[in-house]
Amino acid sequence: MGLFAAQRIRQFFDTRFQQFVSRQIPPGHSITLDRHVIFIFPSRAGLCFALLLLVMLVAAINYQNNMAFALVFFLSSLFIVTILHTFANLSGLSFQALGAGPAFLGDSVPFELLISRQGSKSYFDINIYWPESEAQLVTLMAQEQQRVKLHLAAPRRGLFKPGRLKIETFYPLGLLRAWTWIELDWAAVIYPQPLACEYSAQSVSASDSGESIPVPGAEDFFQFRQYQAGDTPKHLFWKGYAKGGELQSKQFVSYRQHSSWLDWEHVDGSVEVRLQKLCYQVLELEKSGRDYGLTLPAVSIAPDHGERHLQRTLTALAEFNGGGAP
Amino acid sequence: VPSAWNIPRNALAWILIAQVALIAPHIERLPLWVLAVYGLCALWRIMVFQGRWAFPPKIVKVLLSMACFVGIYQSYGSLIGMEPTVALLFSGFSLKLLELVSRRDGYLVIFLAYFVALTEFLFNQDFAMVVLVFATVMLVTTALVALHQQGYQRFDWISLRKTAVLFAQAVPLMVVLFIIFPRFEPLWQVPMPSHQASTGIGESLSPGDISDLAQSGELAFRAQFEGPPPARGKLYWRGLVLSAFDGRTWRQGKLRKDFLSAQARREVLQSLQEPIRYSVVQEASHQPWLFTLALAHSDDSHTLAVDDFRLVRDGDIHSRIKVDVISDLSATIELELESKIRRRETMLPTTGNPQARAYAENVYRQSTDDRAFVDAVMMNYFQQEFVYTLKPPLLGEHSIDDFLFNTRRGFCGHYASSFVFLMRAVGIPARVVTGYQGGEVNPINGTVLVHQFDAHAWVEVWLAGSGWVRFDPTGMVSPWRIEQGLERALREEGSFLEESPLSPLRFRDIAWLNNVRLQMDAYSYYWSSWVLQYKGRRQLDVMKALLGEISAFRVSLFIVGVGALVMTLVAVVSLAGRGQPRSSAEVQLYLGLCRRLGAAGYGRRTQEGALAFARRISATGARWGPLLLAVSEVVNRLSYESLSSEQRAVLLKQLRRDVFTLSLQLRLRQQ
Numbered sequence: 001m002g003l004f005a006a007q008r009i010r011q012f013f014d015t016r017f018q019q020f021v022s023r024q025i026p027p028g029h030s031i032t033l034d035r036h037v038i039f040i041f042p043s044r045a046g047l048c049f050a051l052l053l054l055v056m057l058v059a060a061i062n063y064q065n066n067m068a069f070a071l072v073f074f075l076s077s078l079f080i081v082t083i084l085h086t087f088a089n090l091s092g093l094s095f096q097a098l099g100a101g102p103a104f105l106g107d108s109v110p111f112e113l114l115i116s117r118q119g120s121k122s123y124f125d126i127n128i129y130w131p132e133s134e135a136q137l138v139t140l141m142a143q144e145q146q147r148v149k150l151h152l153a154a155p156r157r158g159l160f161k162p163g164r165l166k167i168e169t170f171y172p173l174g175l176l177r178a179w180t181w182i183e184l185d186w187a188a189v190i191y192p193q194p195l196a197c198e199y200s201a202q203s204v205s206a207s208d209s210g211e212s213i214p215v216p217g218a219e220d221f222f223q224f225r226q227y228q229a230g231d232t233p234k235h236l237f238w239k240g241y242a243k244g245g246e247l248q249s250k251q252f253v254s255y256r257q258h259s260s261w262l263d264w265e266h267v268d269g270s271v272e273v274r275l276q277k278l279c280y281q282v283l284e285l286e287k288s289g290r291d292y293g294l295t296l297p298a299v300s301i302a303p304d305h306g307e308r309h310l311q312r313t314l315t316a317l318a319e320f321n322g323g324g325a326p
Numbered sequence: 327v328p329s330a331w332n333i334p335r336n337a338l339a340w341i342l343i344a345q346v347a348l349i350a351p352h353i354e355r356l357p358l359w360v361l362a363v364y365g366l367c368a369l370w371r372i373m374v375f376q377g378r379w380a381f382p383p384k385i386v387k388v389l390l391s392m393a394c395f396v397g398i399y400q401s402y403g404s405l406i407g408m409e410p411t412v413a414l415l416f417s418g419f420s421l422k423l424l425e426l427v428s429r430r431d432g433y434l435v436i437f438l439a440y441f442v443a444l445t446e447f448l449f450n451q452d453f454a455m456v457v458l459v460f461a462t463v464m465l466v467t468t469a470l471v472a473l474h475q476q477g478y479q480r481f482d483w484i485s486l487r488k489t490a491v492l493f494a495q496a497v498p499l500m501v502v503l504f505i506i507f508p509r510f511e512p513l514w515q516v517p518m519p520s521h522q523a524s525t526g527i528g529e530s531l532s533p534g535d536i537s538d539l540a541q542s543g544e545l546a547f548r549a550q551f552e553g554p555p556p557a558r559g560k561l562y563w564r565g566l567v568l569s570a571f572d573g574r575t576w577r578q579g580k581l582r583k584d585f586l587s588a589q590a591r592r593e594v595l596q597s598l599q600e601p602i603r604y605s606v607v608q609e610a611s612h613q614p615w616l617f618t619l620a621l622a623h624s625d626d627s628h629t630l631a632v633d634d635f636r637l638v639r640d641g642d643i644h645s646r647i648k649v650d651v652i653s654d655l656s657a658t659i660e661l662e663l664e665s666k667i668r669r670r671e672t673m674l675p676t677t678g679n680p681q682a683r684a685y686a687e688n689v690y691r692q693s694t695d696d697r698a699f700v701d702a703v704m705m706n707y708f709q710q711e712f713v714y715t716l717k718p719p720l721l722g723e724h725s726i727d728d729f730l731f732n733t734r735r736g737f738c739g740h741y742a743s744s745f746v747f748l749m750r751a752v753g754i755p756a757r758v759v760t761g762y763q764g765g766e767v768n769p770i771n772g773t774v775l776v777h778q779f780d781a782h783a784w785v786e787v788w789l790a791g792s793g794w795v796r797f798d799p800t801g802m803v804s805p806w807r808i809e810q811g812l813e814r815a816l817r818e819e820g821s822f823l824e825e826s827p828l829s830p831l832r833f834r835d836i837a838w839l840n841n842v843r844l845q846m847d848a849y850s851y852y853w854s855s856w857v858l859q860y861k862g863r864r865q866l867d868v869m870k871a872l873l874g875e876i877s878a879f880r881v882s883l884f885i886v887g888v889g890a891l892v893m894t895l896v897a898v899v900s901l902a903g904r905g906q907p908r909s910s911a912e913v914q915l916y917l918g919l920c921r922r923l924g925a926a927g928y929g930r931r932t933q934e935g936a937l938a939f940a941r942r943i944s945a946t947g948a949r950w951g952p953l954l955l956a957v958s959e960v961v962n963r964l965s966y967e968s969l970s971s972e973q974r975a976v977l978l979k980q981l982r983r984d985v986f987t988l989s990l991q992l993r994l995r996q997q
């Protein structure tokens with residue numbers, strides 16, 4: 001019961017604090033740290049240090065030793081002065097979102113940001129992390145700015161906005177921790193995780209479209225061509241040569257279908273599984289170089305291929321929201 | 327949450343340097359093997375860092391820790407006390423190096439180092455030592471800084487420079503705290519340095535004791551008189567009174583000596599007709615004796631008076647202390663002698679030294695009274711061919727006989743001892759007093775410096791109607807000793823500080839060297855009396871002078887005032903160049919103007935350019951429309967055109983004027 005109450009109280013304060021932080025440090029594309037957003041408090045090491053000072057003070061009193069007093073007072077003043085130095089090690093740093101994602105669900109999502117400073121002062125050991133990510137350590141000495149890449153596991157499909165990013169430092173003495181949470185406006189698109197499956201793409205046949213595009217292949221005979229060095233002996237038109245004609249080689253081609261349509265209705269499974277299967281096929285089709293289009297309940301993307309088309313298609317899959325609403 | 331952590335290269339280097347600096351002042355009181363263990367652990371840790379060795383297995387660490395405990399117990403005979411504690415701290419220090427894996431371990435080693443730095447002061451608070459320890463603390467702190475330069479890791483001046491800045495900024499607050507923090511009485515009894523040999527006058531006097539001491543040029547104590555110090559020949563610093571003789575050695579005696587009651591101490595104070603005020607700054611002797619001029623009184627709460635009228639401390643003196651004393655050199659001491667004390671001061675062994683006894687009885691028979699007898703015995707030392715020497719021959723079974731009638735070569739102890747024997751042989755109360763005689767006046771601050779070689783033994787004889795009277799038979803043999811000091815008395819023999827050839831006291835003839843020595847001593851005296859002894863009345867005086875009156879309000883005002891001043895300065899220095907980006911002057915002026923326009927109801931839309939905004943306002947027919955257009959054009963030119971600095975200055979001036987005019991028009995309109 002008591003534990004439960006404690007949890008409730010803690011939760012209450014956590015929520016209140018988060019609200020306070022949100023008001024105090026509004027999200028932005030670029031955020032510069034100053035005294036309004038930096039929090040500072042003794043670290044665990046700092047609390048131990050305070051305890052040590054207390055023990056040393058008792059020793060100084062018991063031994064009536066003025067130099068021991070001096071040492072205790074000196075270390076205490078050092079502690080106090082360090083507050084400003086720890087604070088200064090965050091103050092004036094600017095954080096700018098450079099890019100986020102995309103990534104497939106289950107992979108880690110890259111977030112890139114730029115850290116820069118206003119003046120020429122050095123900054124040491126700035127830790128940048130989300131609670132669920134690995135920390136990146138930044139030191140700015142000679143260089144004015146530094147790009148930092150952080151990785152987060154993507155929790156779900158769609159547009160992913162990470163929580164507040166923690167910026168923290170213990171420099172110079174580790175006795176105090178200065179920290180802040182910043183929210184940059186960035187979002188990563190999380191594609192469905194591809195799931196291997198059979199093709200369901202419906203080809204639009206060559207005859208239908210009235211055109212065929214020859215690509216080098218080995219299926220159908222296409223035409224004769226004058227022999228060129230390097231043509232395989234297998235394809236040489238020996239008969240003609242024997243009849244006294246010129247040496248010619250036979251050319252074979254495959255006919256690429258003009259385009260394929262991927263359709264929501266032609267894959268089976270739950271919503272997520274369908275999306276995963278479609279994702280797999282999109283990737284495979286893009287690899288094969290053919291044009292492909294996508295039909296989802298509310299979205300239709302005309303056939304095309306290339307990097308931008310791929311992204312458009314995958315984003316449509318990522319942002320698919322159940323199919324009910326348009 | 328920092329992940330896998332490895333100690334930064336520079337942090338490890340600074341930790342090792344700081345540890346070596348910490349060990350240095352403790353070397354004399356640490357067993358050699360503790361140093362060896364440290365060396366081994368340091369080497370091992372370096373090898374681990376370089377990837378050549380692995381961390382030792384747990385069993386090795388456990389065995390090493392146990393070996394250290396046993397070793398310390400063996401070396402000191404105990405685990406309690408200051409020296410064993412220091413040795414334990416150092417062992418922990420060394421062994422922790424072998425476990426220095428996480429950042430937390432780093433903190434532990436460094437915090438331990440701060441504590442070890444404090445222990446150095448418990449043994450020595452000289453100025454040089456204080457400088458050394460604070461320099462060491464700087465190294466320790468540098469290690470702490472380096473521990474947080476994970477992304478830098480270079481072993482160079484950057485870490486040290488950061489520490490130096492922090493140190494400089496921490497000093498003012500430390501001084502304030504030092505001045506105002508009340509010096510409480512000890513909260514509980516703590517172990518004192520127990521394994522240090524006591525120095526100075528010992529508890530007993532055997533032939534040859536004091537001549538050993540005479541080889542030492544160490545400072546025993548200083549005395550600072552309020553007026554000019556008395557003549558050198560009058561400076562008999564009484565330390566111990568020895569009343570029991572066993573045929574060879576004088577001791578304080580088995581008969582209990584009582585401390586004077588508060589009543590008796592008040593009487594002593596009242597009997598001081600011509601008081602001389604002075605303070606004695608006693609060096610650590612690890613004994614309780616204080617050295618004062620007869621007859622002495624002190625108000626100090628830790629000072630006791632013994633019934634033979636000397637002052638002692640209530641515990642052994644392990645660090646320099648200062649005691650304020652009042653003395654009267656001409657006061658009579660104990661006119662009435664209690665029978666118990668008379669018995670104590672006339673006791674002799676029943677047998678031994680027959681020649682001396684016969685001689686004393688013979689002279690006593692020829693003397694008219696006690697006083698005449700004393701004078702006759704004194705004259706005997708003058709008339710016979712006695713020699714004052716640091717190198718007396720060994721004495722036989724009847725030591726007094728052997729000395730008086732055979733060798734006749736001796737140091738002060740021999741003369742005092744034989745003299746008291748002769749007195750007691752005829753029943754006159756007499757006793758040996760040991761302490762120091764003379765001292766060197768430092769012309770720079772008038773302090774009297776008393777060194778170990780000033781150690782001396784003399785005699786007090788009780789005479790009816792005069793009380794205890796001081797006699798110094800050594801003076802009959804070597805008047806130089808009393809008037810000029812030991813160096814002059816031993817000039818012919820050349821044995822002064824023979825065993826310390828480099829002691830600066832041997833070079834007092836060389837003026838500049840002597841001057842340096844005395845100057846250093848004067849500093850040392852100010853250091854100990856103003857800084858080390860800063861407490862009690864002295865602290866109150868300083869605080870009164872500083873604050874006018876001592877009240878909680880003024881004290882807190884003082885702390886907060888100085889604290890705020892220091893923190894503001896530190897903030898200005900350390901936050902310079904670490905603020906928000908500042909926009910250029912023209913943008914600031916323009917944005918200010920926009921704010922005022924907004925307040926007057928002419929808000930600029932988001933994403934609206936300066937010129938577009940101005941045209942929109944002009945179109946409404948506002949009076950200041952044209953001026954706003956002009957301002958916007960100037961702002962645009964300043965922002966986007968490349969201008970020479972003269973052009974910029976002219977345009978800025980124009981902009982300032984226009985913005986001012988426009989703001990004025992706005993304000994007038996509002997009213």
